[in-house]
Amino acid sequence: MIIVPASADTERGRPGTTQQFADMQAYNDQMLRAGVFVDGQGLHPTSRGARVTWADGEWSVTDGPFAEAKELIAGFTIIEVSSREEAIEWLKKWPASCAPDPGQHLELRQVYAPEDFGEEFTAELREREEQMREEAARAAARG
Template sequence: MRFMIIVKATRDSEAGVMPSAEVFTEMADYHEKLLKAGVLVDASGLHPSEKGWRVTWKGGRKSVVDGPFAEAKELIAGYTIINVSSVEEAREWASGFPNPMLTDSEIEIRQMFELDDFEQGEAIQRFRDMGVGGV
């Protein structure tokens, strides 16, 4: 079971304020534990939304909107993906996640779909052949 630990953005992260050496040390320690346990899939931080863009579809039309985007609390500053055997194990790992901002902050944990969760067919097999989308 794969889970994404989503680090929510803050005003500081959206302003481009980099985490302190203390935060990086805590994050490295935590992620090393994940790696040694064999559950770490990937982890990274994201640049502020001012360096990004959104593609939206509305009424059959596609549009591209450049950042920055309002409401930092709705944005993502980083993520960690883990692969564990149960929801309980995911909760246990997430409960040990260090405070990513050394201020008021939030993480969100979401289970990721696996290819086996979908109706099987040619398109799902194509994803398997690409090596993406989980088991």
């Protein structure tokens, strides 16, 4: 997963210019043709979000916006590649027009696969997880 940091513009609700959208679409299309693109989405600014925190046995809700701009996420891209090195090569192809602000970075994180969880994630739990993913895919396809 490629995690894209928020910027002052994305937090103001300005997700990009026409050129940035075109550059990102070309990048995603390149990954799609290479068979590595899985998904990618931009996120609304934190002013439209909330944080829900568990403390002292209760949930509390804090509405956005959130001040920690350097720790906010503006979007993500999920790719499926064979190695960390291949993922890094794709990050190096990120469109320059969409590069993070100076001092910020794209972050690469590996998504867990069921086999990463060990024996605690039993066969029954794995089967139910797969069923839920199939149900979600069918619901998404129905729109």
